[in-house]
Amino acid sequence: MDGTLGNSAAETGVLPDAPNASVRMSCRNINVFYGEKQAIFDVSLQIADRSVTALIGPSGCGKSTFLRCLNRMNDTIEGCRVEGEIMMEGKDINSPAIDPVLLRSRVGMVFQKPNPFPKSIYENIAYGPRIHGLAQGREDMDEIVEKSLRRAGLWEEVKDRLNLAGTSLSGGQQQRLCIARAIAVRPEVILMDEPCSALDPIATARIEELIDDLRKRYCIIIVTHSMQQAARVSQRTAFFHLGSLVEVGDTDQIFTSPRDRRTEDYITGRFG
Amino acid sequence: MLSELGHLPMDFLLLAAAVTLASFGFIAGRLRAEQFSFSGDIHPNSRPNAHGYFVLMWSLVPVVLIGLGYVLFGEGASRAILRSELPEGFSILTPGELTTYLDTVARAARMPDFLSGERVFDTVTERYGEIRGTVNMVTLLAACALSVAGMFVARRCLSPGFRARQHVESGIEWFLFLCAAVAIATTVGIVASLVFESLRFFSEVPVWDFVLGTRWNAQTNAEFGALPLFFGTFMISFFAMMIAAPVGLYAAIYLSEYASSQVRAIIKPVLEVLAGIPTVVYGFFALLVIAPAVRSVALWINQMLIAWGLADGAVLAAQPTSALAAGIVMGIMVIPFVSSLSDDVIRAVPQSLRDGAYAMGATKSEAVRQVIVPAALPGIIAALLLAVSRAIGETMIVVMAAGQRAQISTDPTSDLTTITVQIVALLTGESEFDSPKTLSAFALGLVLFIVTLLFNLVAINVVKRFREKYE
Structure with a gap:
């Protein structure tokens, strides 16, 4: 495995291929186990702020599992164990001192299938700010809801029916609702686990535009099965294979001149 | 030969x-x-x-x-x-x-x-x-x-060229249809007998005297005012649900959201053993343990009220058998219904909703209270309704722990009686089904049937709406 790239980056604390970008999260020697079975092998990866990092790789390569380490969603899976160090603002998010509830308010997540809560559109957005006490009063909350929906590009479509059930929207709208919901708690990082895999091409294009727009404010990490999508939306790409990080680098470089043979085989469609 | x-x-x-x-x-x-x-x-x-x-x-x-x-x-x-x-x-x-x-x-x-x-x-x-x-x-x-x-x-x-396969297939279909028809025919038969015998009863006793009358003394005086029985049934079912609804629901939430799979593997079967205990056993538990306990607490309250000068005489009836005792035990009996059914519906809430709530930074209890239980609510309501209809139809516990007196009393420590108990009392030791006394049992049965049928219909409808949502 050509792990030296990631490792050396972790040691120096800057991105070798983009020295100007600041590092938002820095993972070192991550191992993940489901019971006895190891799913992630010694992955080290730097994640740049205000950019989109794509995680690609064949099914079952561990990219979703890795993503879920970043906001400790793996805690909710019985028998799952995470080893290694994930630094964010100088603190290891896996340390007992970090409250996963607070961590998740800073590292939001959007899932593969749109999963709006069985509540109204308004309440879906207001849910996060309410449990974290981010709004002072009704007007403040209205403002947060409007701002989040605007940023997710959904405001114009739903502003007249905020009291309708979130589940009554179309699939693509539901996914943008989920993105708005994640934005509403003012996260710094947004994790996206194949956010377009359940959507049609037009809805996908809208989400991709939105991701490109959001990267000006947030650090975004996206797991995707579609290499075209990775090439379109991301600035950096990491290729996972069999639970290991094979190669990470500038998206253009990964897609035009991959260093590793396996990366080349994957992006040219020879396997996966 | x-x-x-x-x-x-x-x-x-x-x-x-x-x-x-x-x-x-x-x-x-x-x-x-x-x-x-x-x-x-x-x-x-x-x-x-x-x-x-x-x-x-x-x-x-x-x-x-x-x-x-x-x-x-x-x-x-x-x-x-x-x-x-x-x-x-x-x-x-x-x-x-x-x-x-x-x-x-x-x-x-x-x-x-x-x-x-x-x-x-x-x-x-x-x-x-x-x-x-x-x-x-x-x-x-x-x-x-x-x-x-x-x-x-x-x-x-x-x-x-003979299409034997098709004939055999339709033969099988007919056979299966007949099996299903047996169940339906039985139900129709039971309902018909209830209705016809009730009509015979109502030809002798006016419907409104039966439904709204407050004096029930079918055994000796031929008084057929069934209101005390409806009231007793309602009271005891109410007490039962006051116990079973919260305990059953919280147990279900613990089982489905908090318990590790090892703990769950122990608790769930044990809870379901509760459902397997014969109701007679619950009955004598009620009679020997709960009813005396209720009585002594009631007597103590009476004494205290008198001692503090808040009352002149006994306030609570403090009978040896009481509505409260029967209600408590019946509540314990239906806990497994509520907890088992609610556990199933809570577990049927898609994992993606849980993930969504946790990813927003919800704590476990916030996720349960604000997302998971609301999503499972229709199923939980259905579970509660099924438990109610079960409680209404229960007889044995009430016979043993609630007494036999038909009266309308809001005092939970007084004894009262229910529809099912009276049906048993009316029909035991009788062989002729032509006096108003025995026929009144059919009228009571019809009322019971209609009420539980309504509860079940509502429950089924609620569950159906719930299913459409997530499939």
Whole structure:
């Protein structure tokens, strides 16, 4: 495995291929186990702020599992164990001192299938700010809801029916609702686990535009099965294979001149 | 000789005939079909086995139909023939006496020890034996003959182009339909008997006197005001749900969201054991443990109120059996219904919703309270409604722990009675169903049926709406 790239980056604390970008999260020697079975092998990866990092790789390569380490969603899976160090603002998010509830308010997540809560559109957005006490009063909350929906590009479509059930929207709208919901708690990082895999091409294009727009404010990490999508939306790409990080680098470089043979085989469609 | 045949084990013989003839039919059909699957250049429509089953069906159906007819009408037909032959003297007997007499005759015909030695009786009995023998004989012969006939007809139908497979498939469909129809027919029968007997009751006692009357004393005074019974049923079910709804729901939440799989593997079966305890056992638990406890607490409260000068005399009735005791135990009894059903619906809430809530930074209790339980609410309501209808229909605990007095009292420590208890009380030790007293039991049963039916219908509808949402 050509792990030296990631490792050396972790040691120096800057991105070798983009020295100007600041590092938002820095993972070192991550191992993940489901019971006895190891799913992630010694992955080290730097994640740049205000950019989109794509995680690609064949099914079952561990990219979703890795993503879920970043906001400790793996805690909710019985028998799952995470080893290694994930630094964010100088603190290891896996340390007992970090409250996963607070961590998740800073590292939001959007899932593969749109999963709006069985509540109204308004309440879906207001849910996060309410449990974290981010709004002072009704007007403040209205403002947060409007701002989040605007940023997710959904405001114009739903502003007249905020009291309708979130589940009554179309699939693509539901996914943008989920993105708005994640934005509403003012996260710094947004994790996206194949956010377009359940959507049609037009809805996908809208989400991709939105991701490109959001990267000006947030650090975004996206797991995707579609290499075209990775090439379109991301600035950096990491290729996972069999639970290991094979190669990470500038998206253009990964897609035009991959260093590793396996990366080349994957992006040219020879396997996966 | 004929009367000997009266003792034939007809059920066994009919079964044996059915099995034998059906096997013959199958073999006959199969052999015939094998001939044309190997000869001829036409490709047969169906496999040989399908032909076999086709002939089997045709040889089986007549035996089954005749057997069914024999079971339903064999005895009645024999008696009808006998009655038409009875000597003149019997016409002085009332229909009831005649039936009793024929019962004795039938028993004597089965077991010769019962023969009395009295001449007329013995002659009649012997004649009855002969009739039975003839009926048995005719039945058996008819069954076999028709079966063989069916077999031949079916076998003649067979040809390479014959669509035996389709016929067999539709035969299976009919069989399955009949099984389903039995359940429906039984329900319809029960409802019809309830309705007709209730109508007989209401022809003697006005409906409104029954529904709104406040005095119930069916045993001695023929007072049929059922309101105290409705009230008692409502009170006890209410107490039961006050216990079962919170405890059952919280247990379900613990089981589905908090418990590790090891803990769950222990607690869930133990909770379900509660559902398996016979209600009589709950009944004497209520009578021996809970009712005295309720009483002593009530007495203590009375004393305290008097001691503090808040009351002059006893405020609570503090009866040895009480509505509260029965309600508490009934609540414990229906906990597993609530917890088990709610556990299922809570677990059916998609994992993606949980993930969504946790990813927003919700704590576990926030996720449960604000996302998971609201999503599962329709199912939980359905579980509660099913538990209510179960509590309403419960009898044994109430008989033992709530007493028998029909009264309207909001004091939970006084005794009262319910619909089901009164039905039992009305019907035990009675053989004639023609007085208003026994008929009132049917009216009570009808009310009970309507109420539980409504609860179940609402529950089913709620569950249906819930299913549509996530599939």
